Amino acid sequence: MIDDDTRYRAVDSRDARFDGVFFTAVRTTGIYCRPSCPAVTPKRVNCTFYPTAAAAQGAGYRACRRCRPDSVPGSPEWNHRADLVGRAMRLIGDGVVDREGVAGLADRLGYSSRQVQRQLTAELGAGPIALARAQRAQTARLLLQTTELPVTEVAFASGFSSVRQFNDTVREVYDRTPSGLRAEAGAGRRGAAPAGTISLRLAYRGALDSDHLLDFLALRAVPGIEEVVPGERPGVRTYRRTLALPYGHGIAEVDGLGAGDQPDRGWLDCRLQLTELRDLTTAVYRLRALFDLDADPDAVDGQLGADPVLSELVRSRPGIRSPGHVDPHELAVRAVLGQQITVTSARTLAGRLAERYGRALPEPSGGLRMLFPATTALAEADPADLAMPEARRRALRGLCAALAEGEVRLDGGVDREAAAAELLALPGIGPWTVGYLRMRALADPDVFLPSDAGVRHGLVRLGQPGDPKAAAAVAPAWAPWRSYAVHRLWTAPSTEEREKA
Template identity: 65%
Template sequence: MTIEDSRYEAVSSRDARFDGVFFFAVSTTGIYCRPSCPAITPKRRNVTFYRTAAAAQGAGYRACRRCRPDAVPGSAEWNARADVVGRAMRLIGDGIVDREGVAGLAGRLGYSARQVQRQLNAELGAGPIALARAQRGHTARVLLQTTTLQAAEIAFAAGFASVRQFNDTMREIYAATPSEIRSARPGRASRFGPVAAANGRAGVPLRLAHRGPYAAVEVFDHLASRAVPGIEEIVGERGSRTYRRTLRLPGGAGVAEVGEQPGAGGWLECRLHLTDLRDLTTATQRVRRLFDLDADPCAVAERLGADPALAPLVAARPGLRAPGAADPHELAVRAVLGHGATTAEGRRRGHALVVAHGRPLCEPSGGLTHLFPDAATLADAGLDALDLPDARRAALRTLTTALADGTVTLDPGADRDEAERRLLALPDIDRWTAGYIRMRALGDPDVLLTDDPAVRAGMRRAGAQASDTETWRPWSSYAMHHFWSAP
């Protein structure tokens, strides 16, 4: 059976596990869909498969209005891959092409613009401009259907250079004008209020899609136990909590709110309050990374569930995620602060750092009062007043200086191996800290901190052997979270 035959079987069975992994287009209708589209399955001879929505759009197909293929989770492949294509996809998702152009993307990857264009076209059927354009179209559709902003405001907020470009793109992608797209909005209500009533100042309500089961309670427990006052808070009772945090974004500050919703139908509800709506794409992607929404829990369960020691843990916590980071530099600093300390002590140290050096919000939002201090601020700050062990203070100084001067790069497209090597070359950074930063700040799904006492204890309780670790790859980070949670 060929790859395309397997894909057609997934389409025939409407298998949602493959949403975002590939798309299919139908020549007789001129539309492209996600694999789980509920429409009648087209004949095989009329179907063409594409790796990305941008490639389908580039071939002249418009997005299906029934299954909304632009709203699918991202492919877990881009999180797992460390090559130039995977790194480029993570950077494009973060909005680098919109902010810095193709030259900026290529510079961050260490390749020429021509090389990046060639590699993306060869593997994905679309170059960086087309991929960013597809992302802008999705952002514009969200704003049209969830806010009352004027079309011109939406055009520039989504990253388009002109209203004309915005209109042309929306007609090409959706075969509808912006006004028609707006009039077709679902009008659903959410835990954050009616969508139709939202405007830019009230925040942008979103449904952040994920594939497969999602262990929301465990993820919110993980975030709640580590929440640093001033920049994060959890409100509500367990089972219906809302996680809130501040975001440092290219255009200014933001606040994200994400609802727990255990058992919800394939998404987490979110509302983003942004100083600059042009940050919508970037903010969305950072929240997605924090909540690990592009993971493939079925692939993880298949690999880890084959291990007799892990199988009961996987069965007990379907859809367990490995939370990432909304801000890689913040995560790295918090890893240094909390290393060797209890979770409560790590939170206390983080809060003291925020109060001393964080930037206050123009207006507090509930318990959120500050942005986490950036690396440059901490590199130049006097840290003697902080109640920290000398080793932690030295490590914090070393790390923030390296982040500020570019010795260590932790952006979404960073080379993970190179970043870890540079972290370990710093005099006060040990292997646990470098590995933890790699797992969370860089979103690597294949990290196992065997020196972590809690991981070793979980392995002992589960009966796992060190000789089994190779069989868990490339999902070792998820194995580690299962061991952390092992009863």
């Protein structure tokens, strides 16, 4: 926890590391900003600090037009907090309130609507409706300033229930009419995106090693579902994949950083094609989770870099993230497919299942042809299509049935410990699979996999004992960022490679 004096020092130094962690409202102007806003630093006596943009808006402040505080990375707190507030924020980010209302949010969390409202308001200064409203306002601004959609379509695509509500919210948050907000972007729009494509920037804080992310995803890319290809800019690679979303489907493209880009540039370029624009908020949230863009790399690297085992790795490659996933059910299936076989073999097997049980796109897009199979389809899959040992076949079908029927949940609102216990109770699901799913599907930043072959080999390359017992003994020093330590070990170079470098 940081106090107000620390917050003010961050504002005074325009420290971008705190963007999204808190917001600064200035009484004399009626505006709220991100900490790194380039405007003249306000006097301390005129500043009030809020944990969310929604709280600042609820107090009557408007978003700064210069620093756009609504477009900052999310708070890294929601990555690692496992309490009610953290779980609620992850679900709100995924659009649950817009789709299911506060009652649906509360039901997923296992609390009453009143309890959820009370706890969110007490800690964040805003309830679930206000938090979702702030998110809708950001989506509306994005659509107004990056597409030519009619204003009425923007209103409903952003999640508003009426045009009047949309107009009132935009005026209140941005002190502009929707048409004025669109005109303000004017010539500043970034290039002409193809028809039907939404072009946006995915903000992040600190350093980002996009090569690690793209290497990790490329190695595991399921043919027809995802691919890593050369980007439009020289030296840039682009990750592309299909998305199964609540209202429809989509295709996402995210560019990595190029050779001339600084690792702390602050954003990744992204393009989305959606069959239903109402899915925009959810698609963006899931891509951010996939690339771990709300992480705090300074905190992670500071902890891991202080350890003698990992210090050299951290110095040589700052900003390594712990990738999540866009679909926890897909990840669960792929984790079981990958049990006791190589990553390449698991990818091939997943591709075969996708060809057999996936839903084809209306039209292929490059190498993308289909959506990953639903768990309902795989639960009834023909055993002849599951080229694996009988025990793993039963484990896969049992897991898919449990996910399809809701007996096991893997969304951002679940209690991680409860979900782990439910998974372990399924036949054929062991500690490695559960740990891997906690790390990627549930965004747990503090998971260690002592029996993982890549972890053990990484320790050996660093001159450490590689047996599971020794691995488990050294890992406590890396808490609460052991998931990031796993990625460090997976990418650890050999002694010869380090010497050549």
